[in-house]
Amino acid sequence: DAGITQSPRYKITETGRQVTLMCHQTWSHSYMFWYRQDLGHGLRLIYYSAAADITDKGEVPDGYVVSRSKTENFPLTLESATRSQTSVYFCASSPGSPDSYEQYFGPGTRLTVT
C-alpha cells in the first residue's frame, strides 16, 4: 500500500542504549523530515533531507543521527538515549515542489527512555 510508515510504533529503552526509528515512504517524495512532539512545544524539527544523501540539521538535532541512502527510507538513530528524548516522534515526507508542498505524516513512534 502507498503511504508513509513508521516502526516501531512503541518502544521502551534504557538510558545509554542505541535505538533506531524507521521511516519508509512509497511516493518517492524528495523531502523527508523527523519531528519530535512534546506537550507545550508543538512539532520541533530534528533533521530533514532534501534528497537521497542530503541531510541537514533542524531545530533540535543534538543526540540524533540520520542517514538517507535511499529515497524511500529515512532512519533516525539515538546514539545513546537519554530520558529527555522520551517523546513522540513523527516522520513526514513531501514532494517539496510547486505542484505540492504538503507534508504527509506517519502515525508516529512513542519512545520511552527509562
Add this chain to the structure above:
Amino acid sequence: GENVEQHPSTLSVQEGDSAVIKCTYSDSASNYFPWYKQELGKGPQLIIDIRSNVGEKKDQRIAVTLNKTAKHFSLHITETQPEDSAVYFCAASETGGSYIPTFGRGTSLIVHP
C-alpha cells in the same frame, strides 16, 4: 530563521459556533502557509493551505485568510461539530530554496455537543 506564534493554545466552543485560530510569522520571505489537524493518536494531516499570492481560501466550513503586510494568517471553522475537536497546527515556509516548514505550537480545539 522563521518564528511562528499561534494563539490561542486552547479553544473551547459549543457545537455550531465558529472557531478562529491565529498565527503570526516573522520572515517576510515565507510564501506558503498550511494548516494541519491532528486527531488523538495520529499524525497531523493537511486540511487547507494558502500561498502568498492569495488573500483567502475556502473549503466548505474551513477558510484561511492571509495578511502579508501584517504577517499574520488565520484559520476559520464555521458551524463547528464534535468531530472538529483536535489539535490544529499552522506553519510557514519559504519555497524558493530548501523547504523547511516552521510550525506553531498548536491549538487544542474542543467542541462541546
